[in-house]
Amino acid sequence: MLAQGDNTKDPSVLDVMKNIIKLRDKKPGNVYLGLVHRLDRPTSGVMVLAKTSKALSRLNKQFVDKTTSKTYWAVVSGEAADKPTRLSHYLLRKQAQNKSYAHKKEVPNSKFSELIYTKKLALNRYTLLEIELLTGRHHQIRAQLSAEGLCIKGDLKYGAKRPNKDGSIHLHARELTLTHPTLKESIGFTAPPPKNPVWDAALKRA
Secondary structure (H helix, E strand, O other): EOOOOOOOOOOEEHHHHHHHHHOOOHHHHOOEEEEEEOOOOOEOOOEEEEOOOHHHHHHHHHHHHOOEEEEEEEEEEEOOOOOEEEEEEEEEOOOOOEEEEEEEEOOOOEEEEEEEEEEEOOOOOOOEEEEEEEEOOOOOHHHHHHHHOOOOOOHHHHOOOOOOOOOOEEEEEEEEEOOOOOOOOEEEEEEEOOOHHHHHHHHHHH
C-alpha cells in the first residue's frame, strides 16, 4: 500500500486511516492527518501519523534533528559480516527510475548516507539483518545493502533474483522510538512482520 496517494489513485495508508478515524469518531467534516514519514510501498512496519498540525510540526522536527531511533529488519542473500558493520555511501537518486545508486565517493548531487547492520541469525538460504538507520535517504537501506552484495529478498529493483509473490520485499520497519509531541515522554513502537514462512521463521528464532 502507498504511504500517501499518487497519480495511480491506489489506496494509501493516509487515506485509509483518515476514513477509519472519520467513522470511529463520527466526524462530520474532513479529517486532518499528517504524514510524518514514509515507508517504501513494498516494505512493512511501523508508521507514525499526526492527528494535529502542531503534532506534525513537532514530530517532523524530531526526524530532522535525528532524535528518533529507527530499527529495521531485512532478509538478505549474500555474505553478511559476522560483526556489526557500518556502511557509508553517497546516494544519488534517479527520479526517472525511482532508484538510488550508492557510491563510495561523493558525486554531484549525491547525499551522504550511513547505517549499521548486525547479523541477527542465519536462515535457510538467507540471513536476517538488524539495521540501525543513521540517515534517512530515498531507498537507502535497499541501495546500500545491494552495493555490498546483500540483496533484500524479493527486491528485483536492487538485485534480487526472484520477486515475492505478493510484490512485497523482505524489509520491515521493526521498531521506532520518539518523544510524544504533547506529553514529552519517550514512547516506542514495535511492529510484527507480515505473516509468511520466511518472516515466521525469523520471528520464531529472533
